[in-house]
Amino acid sequence: MAIKMKISKNIIILMSILCICFFGLAVFFEFGYFETLSCNVLRGHMDFYTNISLSVFASGILVLIPSIVQYLTEKKRYYVEIYRIINYMLSEAIEIILRMEEYSQDGSIFSHFEKFRLIYNELITEYSTFTCFFKLSQKDKLVESVISETVRFILIQEELLKYSKQIKEGTLSKDEYKKCFDVVRNELINSFKKEFVKYQMMIEKDIMRLIKDKKIEKYY
Numbered sequence: 001m002a003i004k005m006k007i008s009k010n011i012i013i014l015m016s017i018l019c020i021c022f023f024g025l026a027v028f029f030e031f032g033y034f035e036t037l038s039c040n041v042l043r044g045h046m047d048f049y050t051n052i053s054l055s056v057f058a059s060g061i062l063v064l065i066p067s068i069v070q071y072l073t074e075k076k077r078y079y080v081e082i083y084r085i086i087n088y089m090l091s092e093a094i095e096i097i098l099r100m101e102e103y104s105q106d107g108s109i110f111s112h113f114e115k116f117r118l119i120y121n122e123l124i125t126e127y128s129t130f131t132c133f134f135k136l137s138q139k140d141k142l143v144e145s146v147i148s149e150t151v152r153f154i155l156i157q158e159e160l161l162k163y164s165k166q167i168k169e170g171t172l173s174k175d176e177y178k179k180c181f182d183v184v185r186n187e188l189i190n191s192f193k194k195e196f197v198k199y200q201m202m203i204e205k206d207i208m209r210l211i212k213d214k215k216i217e218k219y220y
Contacts, residue, residue, distance in 0.1 A: 005078065008071035015064040019057050026053035079139055082126055083203050086146050089119040090200045093153060097193050100185045110164065113157045120150055139206060146199050153192055160184045 029050040096112045127143060163180045166172035172180075 005071055005074045008067045008074065011067040012064060012071060015060045015067065019060040019064060022053045022057040022060065026050050026057060029053060078126075080207070082123070082143060083207050085119065085123045085126060086143065087200065087203050087207075089116065089123060089150065090146070090196050090203070092116045092119060093150070093196050094193065094200075096157075097188050097196075100188060110161065113161065116157070117154065120154065123147070123150075142199070142202055142206070146203075149192065149195055149199070153188070156184055156187055 029046050092112065092115060096109060096116060099109050099112065124147070127147065160181065163172060163177055163184075167174065167177045
């Protein structure tokens with residue numbers, strides 16, 4: 001997806017330069033600016049050169065318009081996909097926090113950690129491919145904010161996983177683990193829950209903006 005956008009962007013730049021140059025040449029030939037030229041051969045074939053310039057210009061326009069449409073379409077498709085992944089990841093993060101609130105030291109929480117990390121890896125793969133080619137927009141700043149908070153969230157998960165490993169190895173007592181677990185749980189609840197809910201709402205608003213021009217009707 002990002003590669004298609006990069007190709008379309010390069011074509012847009014190239015065709016724009018080509019169209020401007022050959023349109024300028026056509027104007028130059030058509031309106032008599034060639035009188036300043038000393039080349040008699042060129043002067044004798046002005047109509048030919050004008051037609052050639054206009055033909056290249058028209059061909060450039062025919063390539064330029066589909067490239068712009070493809071670029072905008074692929075860009076919208078990219079944001080829909082990246083928002084889908086983020087929304088899924090935030091839902092999983094909130095589910096982790098709710099489980100920790102409700103079930104305290106329930107062991108199934110660690111399977112959610114693994115699932116969350118897989119979604120995070122998918123997000124980073126998709127986003128890193130895009131940022132190799134394009135400058136950040138306002139939407140990308142929202143995506144990066146989510147990624148930044150997610151990294152902190154994963155680091156706290158790793159702390160809890162470390163404590164869980166220590167209790168299995170016998171290097172940490174159950175009481176010490178409970179204290180560590182409560183610290184981690186409070187950190188997740190106090191530092192991340194409101195932030196993740198806020199990001200979810202912002203993502204949903206942006207998704208609605210992406211389809212705002214589409215009139216949804218009931219046909220059946």
